[in-house]
Amino acid sequence: MVVIRGRNRGRGADFGAATHQDAATDGLLQVPSGRWLFTGSDGLVTAYASGPEGLIRWTETPSGAFTGPESIEVPRWVGPLTLSRSGEGYVHFAGLRWPVGGGPAHVVVSAQFQSGRGLMDWYDLGVPAAPGVEGEDTVVFGPVVVVNPVTGGVHVLVSLRAGGIVRRVRSGEGRWGRWKSVTTDPYTGEFAAAMPAGGSLEVLAVGRAGVDRWVGASGGRFELRDRFTTPIADGTQTAVETGPKRTTYFWRYPGDDSLVAWRAQSRTSQGGLMALGGAGGGGRPGAARTTIGGYDCTVLAQRGGHGGVEVSAYVTENEGYGAWWASLGETGPGSSAPQVAVDGAGRIVVAVLDKAGDLLVARQDLTQDGLAFGGWTRHGGADAGSVGPWQR
Template identity: 30%
Template structure:
């Protein structure tokens, strides 16, 4: 899964999304902080290919994008919107192909602008980056070639606090950045940076009113690093494990902090927090919870009360576990609960 798969709906309930045997499933709280519904399949019998991407708009709606097969060696992208956790998502609707037609070209990324329009980014057949955006009154604008070369899997799309969409993508030898200069405008290339990015480790989030930050693991040093355009990449701490981190901004003891979580090499979830945009101060991992299967992933969110919620999910077993921050100073979590 590409993006945060634990999302807060506008009615205060949490939802989770997960791929499962050629499909996408979702689960939701029956009431805020209450018991959970059983998993349900999204979009009926539609078969999906690997690479589910998830994004949340400022209106609280969830947007999901995936590839579906449409013939021999041919696929196209499909999109659905989820308005409320206890209401089924809309059916999958076609969003096209970056090269008009062909095979799957890469894992998509999705971000939603201040007007609630999904922006879908994916590597094209030529190794560059392409995008398609929703129109204000329904349907999709034409596909756009954003250029670029040597784009790798799993780009990271993010909406800044300004409501403008940005994109980070690992390319051969570094990271490239695109951003909207005005709401609704076509994202344009910004500066890039040289870096040895471990595949599949990009994660981006808004970290101030003006800035977004991309986190990644340096494949040479094994360190978790942060980069903001206009600055140099900053090492934060040695990566706890091989996969991507989840990240969220939250207030800890009155301070604006960025919290990251990752499945560690021990199999448990490791957490580290630092003052937002002050990576030079470093961070320290603290492990929590039981040992998890090797395919387990982690996601972080804030609930309707602004309380941190951490979730782990194993696609092979379907086991979902949650832990909530205790109502006390520091970052202590309550017990992990299987749901």
Template identity: 30%
Template sequence: MNGDRLLRGRDGRLSVYQLSGDALLCRAEREPGGPWTTPRTVGGEQRLHPVFAVGQGADGYAHLVAWRPTAKGESGLVHSTHFRPRLAALDWNPIGHPDKKGERTGTPALAVDAQGRAHVFVRGAHGGVSLLAQKEKGGWEPWRDLGGEDVQDGLAAVTGESGRVELYAAAPGAVLHWCQEQPGARPVLTESRPAPVRPGTLYALATSPGSTTLYSTDTSGDLCAWRPGGRPVTVLPSAGYGPVAAVRCDLDGHDCTLLAQRSSSGRVAFAAHPTELESAGAWWTESGPRLALDARVFLTVDEDDRVVAATLSPSTGQLLLTRRKHEPGLALEAWRPV
């Protein structure tokens, strides 16, 4: 997963993570497709900064990482594991700072490998990327410097179908890619590709057994797709200025990638194309009500393999949800508040 906040647990229930003040909350379905619980605090009473990352492994467990204040002018990262949406998550566990100590350095990104080991990536004060990885039998490896220069905030971590962890980042005029050469290995910087990327627009998705795809918006406003080893290609003009969300799904028997973004009109825009065939074309279709400026869109599929979309606004706390109807095409149910 790529830092998404809408997840499907191993029991089929959907859950959503959201910030509220200095706490992280979780809401979950009481049963798949059923009513939702009221928000519950994740990880105990630890006070948090308003940034966090979520990653999910093949076992369905959710891993969460956030920054917390530790002393005046200093912060540290904390980690929690949430095994099932309706159970309490583990208490926050301190995991340190990429520069040993100091203020927070960037928004963390998180991916979980095939063995269930969380990999936490964060920009360091030196402008490169640092990694903290779990050991397979508990505990954490030491912080490692993965290199990079002038890396911008908004890293995108993803686990490929191979189970190996990859990372994408933007730097001035370029996109960067790190990949594990084998499970458990330190990711290495494999490519730096010239590309005029808008900071904060990166989203990575596993799209085939051997590839992951990075979606980003370039400085001209086009939504682009890039797979390492090739060149970035334009998919279509972006619908708005915020980040895009993506999910692979079956649409009438075809393996497709569905994109969603808050449009410039304030509504949610959807577009789909055959997976890894961006040249087939795509176009936006808007749906739902107008949303707050800070609203984000998240996508997943439920236990019936139906697409589920959610919007969440940090300023209002409003959570809206829709599902694909049981009919051909991409017809959606009416958006409803949760």
């Protein structure tokens, strides 16, 4: 049994009609729509946010402290920011920025190969367009970046109002293909994308007919593998690889704000909808896999109904046995939903951004039995005031 102890110490938007003024964040940070806490190949943890002029970054030092917030300017930046980590520990970025001379926002991508170091030059993927759809389309969600854990190929996906979900792919050799359709069905809300090791790229999207899971098939086509009806609170979806070629999706049920998990049925694991408790919480759950007491476990973190952070852990793909939640203590009013990562020492790291724009971190205490955490530590610095508070 896992014992949890603690001591108290964004979203899709219509960018096709955006102007320079209404796309600005007014000095606020924006929490990325997916994961924003990653461990590099050197074992150091980095947190990211989107600012009005580009990226904001907090980087762990070998001593365990964090430098930042550091602002990394991206000319003509629009946002939003999404990130993905490769098997080598490289972090890939995708966002939108205005082209020189005006016009619709372009999708741009970059990568960081080592913690705290500079980013690669931003590569412009142009204006996303669905094959066969004439005229300008509107980006309603994305871009979302996913990295193939085996080949290192990069997939960038965007949801268009008329053209459905489209993607561009960079091969492991660095060559970018054209925009191609994942599905021509329109999805105007947030979607989640994942690529488990040995599996195909898959997309979970909420449409008029229900929740759809599209999976890559031969010849670059995508097949509708699952369609089911369930309400999903928009902006709460996250995906975790939980087994060979298997992805588990988590989201919040709007009826009581509890968390649920869903996984496609297979011969080796239970599938379907599974309740995880945590009623009364809010925002996207943080999720990660790690070994606890010799067991492969999934760790979840959420902003609880009382306002503080709650954590749960269970043996991976054993949701049917239930999830028990324990508090890590208060992080102050207005804090973001938490993220979870595993650092180079094998400790679980939970992080939030508070109302002032500072990074708060709680780490697993490996000297204690079960899953025990130390108190929250704050990492802001002299530059915190220059980037302002964060924005949902």
